[in-house]
Amino acid sequence: MSTIGGRRTAGRIVETEAYVGPHDPACHAYGGRRTQRTRWLYGPPGTAYIYFTYGMHWCLNAVTGRVGYPAAVLIRALEPVAGLATMRRRRAGVPDRALCAGPARLCAALAITGRLNGAALQRGPLRIVRLPAAPRRRIVTTPRIGITRAVDWPLRYLLGDSVWVSK
DNA sequence: ACGCAGATTTTCT
């Protein structure tokens, strides 16, 4: 959930990808690379790692590894839960189904930018919270999207019966 | 329905 810009927007995470450390060829920190961009990938678990790509788009990760170990989960899609009007305004002309169906799309809908790179996701304007007693749903596993290395690693996870996932 | 060009930053060759 996000309260960025004074508006509350929130969604249920329905699709993610894992980037699992220095031995993952598709991870930005492959080989232990430490650059300005990958700095927060080495931070404590629960840190937001937000990167800019393709000259236009922001993408949000939740750091999962211990301090010094670069592993994270890329948030790829949300089922909108709150702040639909705000999301529609921020993504004018886009059908509801596409508001948050993609890592850069959900960042646009929730107004997530690099300003919150390195922020703690347990508190503050951008949070990931556990939902109370959600019913169990079928989780599908597939290869990751948009990468060229380790293309066969099955590290994309999505709710099989959700219409809110990316294509 | 499908395909491709364009946007334009960070990183690496």
Next chain:
DNA sequence: GAAAATCTGCGTT
């Protein structure tokens, strides 16, 4: 100089 954890708009089928 080129590719990248992407998306959009406009062209053609």
